[in-house]
Amino acid sequence: MDVIVTSSLFLLFRPKPIILFWCLFTIGYWHIVIFSQPHRIPPSMSDAFGDFLPGLFIAYGIWRVAFRFVLPGFMKMPLEATVWYIGPFWVGVLANVTLGKIPINRLLVSDVTKRPGAMAALMAIIAVILVIAINQLRVIRKTGWLPHYVGWYFAGGLVLVVLALLPGLTLRLHHYIIALILLPATAFPTRLSAVYQGFLLGLCVNGGAAFGWDPILQTAHEVRS
Secondary structure, three states: OOOHHHHHHHHOOOOOOOHHHHHHHHHHHHHHHHHOOOOOOOOHHHHHHHHHHHHHHHHHHHHHHHHHOOHHHHHHHHHHHHHHHHHHHHHHHHHHHOOOOOOOOOOHHHHHEEEEEEEEHHHHHHHHHHHHHHHHHHHHHHHHHHHHHHHHHHHHHHHHHHHHOOOOEEEEOOOHHHHHHHHHHHHOOOOHHHHHHHHHHHHOOOOOOHHOOOOOEEEEEHHHH
């Protein structure tokens, strides 16, 4: 039903891009916490609203760095916008179903090395991301923004290295964090960027709604739990 509602927003109602974006985030979030992947049964509304407010701030950041540069360009092509955004968005929102058979639960060395098939799956994921990244780099280079993005991603990589070296803590790249890292590189009005944005927004919403906005650094005890 929610898939039909979001498709109708693109095809029939066609609100302003920013309203459309907020509808996607909100519908996806509440679908997860109530229906597809609630924290517990019955769903805890207090937990859901507790995570929803910080999620709105994260969503605003996503709009500012990525969606506002791409989604408005498809408003005169509602059918294309529906195809490029809705399908990938729900693949990300329903990641527990669509990606559930991938034998990787957490990006931890201990998990990847011990779980059967996890290393092969990780290599396949890295290969796909590499191909996508090379194509996006080609697009970004044509716009003249490549030095800007390379500089910021290099700085972000250094920050991650420093965080990973902090004693007593483990660096955890939750899937909502991975989506946030990748989304700025999709801020270019192409069809593939729209597909990536739909999927990454859904993946980010899935991470926050299903598991909470867990920190990037956690203790060993928190990782085990």
